[in-house]
Amino acid sequence: MNVQPYLFFEGRAEEALDFYTRATGTQPAMLMRNREAPEAPPPGMLPPGSENKVMHASFKVGDTEVMLSDGRCSGKPQFSGFSLSITAPDEAAARRMFDALADGGQVTMPLGKTFWSPCFGMLTDRYGVGWMVTIGQ
Numbered sequence: 623m624n625v626q627p628y629l630f631f632e633g634r635a636e637e638a639l640d641f642y643t644r645a646t647g648t649q650p651a652m653l654m655r656n657r658e659a660p661e662a663p664p665p666g667m668l669p670p671g672s673e674n675k676v677m678h679a680s681f682k683v684g685d686t687e688v689m690l691s692d693g694r695c696s697g698k699p700q701f702s703g704f705s706l707s708i709t710a711p712d713e714a715a716a717r718r719m720f721d722a723l724a725d726g727g728q729v730t731m732p733l734g735k736t737f738w739s740p741c742f743g744m745l746t747d748r749y750g751v752g753w754m755v756t757i758g759q
Contacts (some may be wrong), residue, residue, distance in 0.1 A: 626686070626687050626688070626689055627686075627688050627689065627706060628689040628690065628691070629688065629689070629690045629691075629701070629751065630690070630691055630692070630693035630699060631676075631690060631691070631692055631693070631699045631749060632692060632693050632694065632695060632696045632697055632698055632699040633672075633675060633692050633695045633696070633697050633699075634692070634699065634749065635675070635676035635679060635690050635691055635692040635693075636653070636675075636676050636679075636692075638690060638749050639653065639676070639679050639681060639690060641747075641748070641749075642681060642688070643681050644722065645719060645722035645723045645725075646681070646683050646708070646719055646722075646723075647718075647719075648681050648682055648683055649681065650679060650680070650681050651679075651680040651681055651682050651687060652678070652679060652680055653676060653678075653679040654676070654677045654678045654679070655673070655674050655675065655676060655677055656668060656672055656673050656674070656675050656676075656677045656692075657673040657674060658677070659677055667694070668694060668695060669694070669695055672692070672695045675692035675695050676690070676691055676692045677691060677692070678690075678691055679691065683708060684709075688706070699749060699750060700750070701749070701750045701751045701752065702750075704752065705744065705751075705752030705753055705754050706751065706752065706753050706754070707753075707754040707755075707756065708753065708754070708755055708756070709756055709757065709758050710741075710755060710756070710757050711757070712757060713740065713741045713757055715757075716733060716741045716743075716755050716756065716757050717733060717741075719755055720733050720743050720745065720753075720755040723745055723747050723753050723755070724745045724747070725748070726747070726748035727745050727746050727747040727748045727749075728745060728746045729743065729744075729745045730744045730745055730746060730752075731743050731744040731745075733755065739756045739757060739758070740757060741755075741756065741757045742754070742755070742756040742757075743755050743756075
């Protein structure tokens with residue numbers, strides 16, 4: 623069994639995909655636009671002019687696939703009540719990812735030593751997604 627995050631960016635998915643792949647040092651696994659769907663969506667599901675928006679995309683961080691979409695393209699993404707937790711192999715990688723993810727966002731707990739990790743920090747990125755960056759013991 624596997625649980626995967628699926629994030630809806632309501633019109634900013636392609637921009638977010640580029641940001642996250644740069645911040646985590648990965649590559650997109652796939653990207654499909656609304657116009658590429660094998661079947662048309664039900665009437666009223668998508669607003670006019672959203673043909674080039676992202677129907678589905680993904681990128682992998684380690685063994686975890688993060689999936690994303692523009693959803694219904696409302697222009698109002700909402701992310702609350704969760705954070706994505708990412709474990710870096712060492713402190714240098716943790717700092718690199720933390721700084722990249724924090725660019726344009728807000729640090730809620732700077733990277734530092736805790737009783738459970740030699741390096742842990744929390745932030746909300748420019749899209750409103752919470753992240754916890756740590757290195758394992």
